[in-house]
Amino acid sequence: MAKRHVGVASDFSPCSRAALRWASRNVVRSGDRLVLVHVVSCYQKEQGVVHLWERTGSPLIPFNELSDPSVAKRYGISPDKETLDILAHVANLQGVEVVAKIYWGDPMKKLFEAIESMPLHCLVMGSRGLSKVKRAFLGSVSRYCVNNATCPVTVVKEQSK
Structure with a gap:
């Protein structure tokens, strides 16, 4: 069986940690590659690696x-x-290769690029739970990915504690 590339979008927030936990329990299996996809939306062009990888994202x-x-x-x-603890657990106990890919720019566009360029077999992402008004003004990265991605996208809502 071919190695699957399971993407998990992460901004290191509680909702992205919930998505990572969910993916590690429900999607990732031994032999997979879990790709933590992180998009840096606010950055200065003076940062060294940004010049090298801004268009294509970092190497794995x-x-x-x-x-x-x-x-x-x-x-x-x-x-x-x-987040690092969850990733260590996945890598050590499940025999999964864990890598990260960093992009710089608009999260909506860059997550879509990640799906296409790796390519990802699926993407799991958290939901920030924006109100309808905020979603109308700010847009929804998860909604865009669900509607436009060429792979299955699962949106995980953080559980109330």
């Missing part, structure tokens, strides 16, 4: 490098401990 970053603070700083990201 292995999990052991992603958890290195100097690598995270180089790419302008701040992965939280809980």
Whole structure:
């Protein structure tokens, strides 16, 4: 069986952690590659790696490098401990290859690019739960991906505690 590329969109928020937990329990299986897709929407062009990878996104970053603070700083990201713990659990216990891919720009466009360019077999993402008014003004990244992606997209809503 061919290796599946399971994408999980992450902005290191509680809703993206909920999506990562859900994907690790319900989608990812041994032998898969879990690709954590992160889009940096606010950045300065002066950042070193942005010049190299702004158009295509970063190379795939292995999990052991992603958890290195100097690598995270180089790419302008701040992965939280809980996200890193979930990824470590998935990589160690389920025999899954965990990598990250960083993009810079509009999350809506860049997530769509990730689906097409890797290509991803599916994408799991969290829902921020915007009100109808905010969604009308700001748009919805998850709605755009669900309606336009060429692979299945699952939107996970964070559970109330």
